Amino acid sequence: MTKKNRSVERSMEILEVVSDLGVCSLGFLAEQTALPKPTVLRICKTLVARRWLSQSKNDKRYRIGPRFPRMETAPGLIDALVETGSTAIVELSAVTGLGVDLAASIGEGRLEIVDTTRQFALHGIFPDCVGYRPSPFRSALGCVFLAALDTETRVRCTAKLAATLTGSDRAAAMEFPRKVDDIRTKGFAVREKGYWGRAVDYGGVPTAISVAVRSGDKTVGAISLVWLAEQYETNSVVAENLHRLQKTAQVIGAQLAAEHPQLLLPSI
Amino acid sequence: MTKKNRSVERSMEILEVVSDLGVCSLGFLAEQTALPKPTVLRICKTLVARRWLSQSKNDKRYRIGPRFPRMETAPGLIDALVETGSTAIVELSAVTGLGVDLAASIGEGRLEIVDTTRQFALHGIFPDCVGYRPSPFRSALGCVFLAALDTETRVRCTAKLAATLTGSDRAAAMEFPRKVDDIRTKGFAVREKGYWGRAVDYGGVPTAISVAVRSGDKTVGAISLVWLAEQYETNSVVAENLHRLQKTAQVIGAQLAAEHPQLLLPSI
DNA sequence: ATTTATCATTCCACCTGGTGAAACGCAGTC
DNA sequence: GACTGCGTTTCACCAGGTGGAATGATAAAT
Numbered sequence: 001m002t003k004k005n006r007s008v009e010r011s012m013e014i015l016e017v018v019s020d021l022g023v024c025s026l027g028f029l030a031e032q033t034a035l036p037k038p039t040v041l042r043i044c045k046t047l048v049a050r051r052w053l054s055q056s057k058n059d060k061r062y063r064i065g066p067r068f069p070r071m072e073t074a075p076g077l078i079d080a081l082v083e084t085g086s087t088a089i090v091e092l093s094a095v096t097g098l099g100v101d102l103a104a105s106i107g108e109g110r111l112e113i114v115d116t117t118r119q120f121a122l123h124g125i126f127p128d129c130v131g132y133r134p135s136p137f138r139s140a141l142g143c144v145f146l147a148a149l150d151t152e153t154r155v156r157c158t159a160k161l162a163a164t165l166t167g168s169d170r171a172a173a174m175e176f177p178r179k180v181d182d183i184r185t186k187g188f189a190v191r192e193k194g195y196w197g198r199a200v201d202y203g204g205v206p207t208a209i210s211v212a213v214r215s216g217d218k219t220v221g222a223i224s225l226v227w228l229a230e231q232y233e234t235n236s237v238v239a240e241n242l243h244r245l246q247k248t249a250q251v252i253g254a255q256l257a258a259e260h261p262q263l264l265l266p267s268i
Numbered sequence: 269m270t271k272k273n274r275s276v277e278r279s280m281e282i283l284e285v286v287s288d289l290g291v292c293s294l295g296f297l298a299e300q301t302a303l304p305k306p307t308v309l310r311i312c313k314t315l316v317a318r319r320w321l322s323q324s325k326n327d328k329r330y331r332i333g334p335r336f337p338r339m340e341t342a343p344g345l346i347d348a349l350v351e352t353g354s355t356a357i358v359e360l361s362a363v364t365g366l367g368v369d370l371a372a373s374i375g376e377g378r379l380e381i382v383d384t385t386r387q388f389a390l391h392g393i394f395p396d397c398v399g400y401r402p403s404p405f406r407s408a409l410g411c412v413f414l415a416a417l418d419t420e421t422r423v424r425c426t427a428k429l430a431a432t433l434t435g436s437d438r439a440a441a442m443e444f445p446r447k448v449d450d451i452r453t454k455g456f457a458v459r460e461k462g463y464w465g466r467a468v469d470y471g472g473v474p475t476a477i478s479v480a481v482r483s484g485d486k487t488v489g490a491i492s493l494v495w496l497a498e499q500y501e502t503n504s505v506v507a508e509n510l511h512r513l514q515k516t517a518q519v520i521g522a523q524l525a526a527e528h529p530q531l532l533l534p535s536i
Numbered sequence: 537a538t539t540t541a542t543c544a545t546t547c548c549a550c551c552t553g554g555t556g557a558a559a560c561g562c563a564g565t566c
Numbered sequence: 567g568a569c570t571g572c573g574t575t576t577c578a579c580c581a582g583g584t585g586g587a588a589t590g591a592t593a594a595a596t
Contacts, residue, residue, distance in 0.1 A: 002574070004314040006553070007275035007583070012318050019337035026544060036585045041545070046272040050280050060544065064337075069287035071332065079401055083437070112290055131291035131331055259438075270545070274582070275554070294573060304556045309574070328573065 010035060011043050015064075018053065023063045067164060071106055078104045080260045081213070081221055082115050085252045089223060092248045093117035096241045099226040100248075101129060101208075103141050109157025110136060111145055111222060118226065136161050137172035137192075140210035141222045144189035147180050148212030148219040154180070187211060188242060190234060205229040209238060211246050215253040216261075223249050278303060279311050283336075286321060291331045319350060325385065334372075334382045346372045348528040349481070349489050350382050353520045357491060360516045361385035364509045367494040368516075369397060369476070371409045377425030378404060379413055379490060386494065404429050405440035405460075408478035409490045412457035415448050416480030416487040422448070455479060456510060458502060473497040477506060479514050483521040484529075491517050 013033045018024050021032075026044065030037045044062055047053040051067035081104045089100040099118035103111040113132045136142040136157075146154055162173035172192065183189045191208045210224035225237065225245055281301045286292050289300075294312065298305045312330055315321040319335035334346050349372045357368040367386040371379040381400045404410040404425075414422055430441040440460065451457045459476045478492035493505065493513055 002313045003310055003554085004317060005275050005279070005310050007273050008279040008311055008314045009318070011273070011276040011279060012315070012320060016337060027542080037544075038546085038585060039583085042271055042273050042583080043276055045270045046276045047280070049272060050277070052280060069283060069332075069336075071287070071338070079403070083403075131329075133288060133290035135289075271583085295571085305573075306556060306575085307554085310554080 007043070010039065011047065014040065014043055015047070015052065015068075018062055018064055023056070023061045025059070025061045029062070070108065071110075076260070077220060078106075078112075078114055080256055081252070084255045084259060085213075085221075085223070086115050088248050088252050088255075089115065089117055092223075092225075092244060095244060096225060098237070098241070101141065101224045101226055102221065103134065103145070103223070104221040105145070105219070106133070109146055109149070109154075109161055111141055113141075114221075135169055135172070137165075137169060137176045140189045140191040140208040141224050143176070143179065143183055143192075144210040144212050145219060145222045146176070147183040147189065148214060148222075150217075150219075187246060188238070207232075207234060207237075209234065209242065209245065211242075211249045213249045213253050213256075215256040220253070220256065223252070275311070278307070279315065282308065282311055283315070283320065283332075286330055286332055291324075291329045293327070293329045297330070319347070322383075334380075345488060346374070346380070346382055348524055349520070352523045352527060353481075353489075353491070354383050356516050356520050356523075357383065357385055360491075360493075360512060364493060364512060366505070366509070369409065369492045369494055370489065370520075371402065371413070371491070372489040373413070373487070374401070377414055377417070377422075377429050379409055381409075382489075403437055403440070405437060405444050408457045408459040408476040409492050411444070411447065411460075412451060412478040412480050413487060413490045414444070415451040415457065416482060416490075418485075418487075455514065456506070475500075475502060477502065477510065477513065479510075479517045481517045481521050481524075483524040488521070488524065491520070 010033065013035075014029055017029060017032045024032075026037060026040055029035075029044070030040045033040065044053060044055075048055050048062070048065065051065040053062045053068075054065035055062055081102065085102045089102050093100045099116065101113050101118070102115040104114045106112045111134055113129050113134065116129055118129060134141045136146060146158060149157065158173065158176060162170060165173055188209050188211045191206070205228070206226050207229040208224040208226045210222050212219050213221040213223060223245065225241060227237065278301065281303075282297055285297060285300045292300075294305060294308060297303075297312070298308045301308065312321060312323075316323050316330070316333065319333040321330045321336075322333035323330055334350060349370065353370045357370050361368045367384065369381050369386070370383040372382045374380045379402055381397050381402065384397050386397060402409045404414060414426060417425065426441065426444060430438065447457075456477050456479045458478075459474070473496070474494050475497040476492045476494045478490050480487050481489040481491060491513065493509060495505065
């Protein structure tokens, strides 16, 4: 068995205590974890520096911080979207001959791919993308999803995401507001040039166009057509297949609204 | 300024990448964090040991695990069940040669798959089912779990679920009360014909039989045997392996009761 | 004002535990 | 068979984490 990392274990212990018991003083954490206070202090400082913990100014006690990764997923939504969407995306894939991804909102303006028709043999692109969370500002799925949110939600999510992202993702976040109107009028988004998150994992450079899935007045996810960049021009795919993609998104959204009206009540 | 702890920083980087980008391979994580692979491996192993990450048995990729602190649900049960159940299901899988899924109650009559032995190479079925929440009325896991609840809880949950579900799930919900007695007397449930979650076809149509995991007088989860429909008849699997499945469920339940008696006090 | 108590924080000598380049083993592919 | 790309193991090295003891900081009690 590979060796473990003691410091990492200790940091998890500390975070679990804070997460379970709420706000904690240094001494209390040391007692709970049976670690010496200096050790706890150093680890907590490290966690605070990244905002995984935050520290109250006057009594110095620790609580879970704003940057602690959260995933507030509406469990029913993913299920419902997969159930109503999976046959539709298979049909779309059959008609277009391209790969289709289905992504669901997991809160905070983020998406997770929950189903796909991609088959390596068929489309020449890495198939097992279920579980991936596309970039909010650089992927076609992420952009079209954000653009489709109502203004208030979009602004809130965009600000929050921009605050946590870095590098080219942050640059894309700064640029995003200028792209929103364009995406909204065109009704679809294209994968940003130069963004192909995981060159390692794919068979080739994928290109994608995406549209949002709206149900009632909520934006619940997005679907995209995916193909090998070297195989087709984006323009020709748009000309030939955009209407099919939009139709599919609309069908899924309508069916979802009809079959799961209660999912649309809470805010995303 | 107090010194920071490098290992803790690195572990946060890794967790942030997985949380931001979804499922990740070791090599990809090493590239993203600019750390050598052995270092990433050791940290990930540590995180996996605590189930802050979980690792697909099949392609070894990492995703956020069941014990990663979530603000919403009480994770104690999930945790304990995974801890006591994972060795048992591996043994069961070895003896039967079939895939085994372990699901934990997440409240309101729903389950989430928290561990699995499925390997594509071995069983020819979709391996990455951890995190999936099976249909309450159409999956073998869901049915047997509901049937095993005490009458009052079952009626309440069934009513609530039926109210929110629709389509083929609602149809199954209407039908369910008629199936309960049958399931209770037989002691297991079978996956509904025609129900298989996603579009992705990973080799074939899976079939499953499930039994509930009871601990003390609480129903805490369910486990199932899963195989490729075309490979074995349900009847022959039942004849040969049902008793093993039931034995495993019973062992897990007993061990859970012995090791975590406090979990069984609150109502599910 | 002084004492007491209880925090968090700093210090620093000690040495463990983490490190990472290189080698290995294993699948899958050509 | 040779190759490529994974995850994993090895092992000598020494940075980096450790924790007991000392020091501040703060608030309440005398």
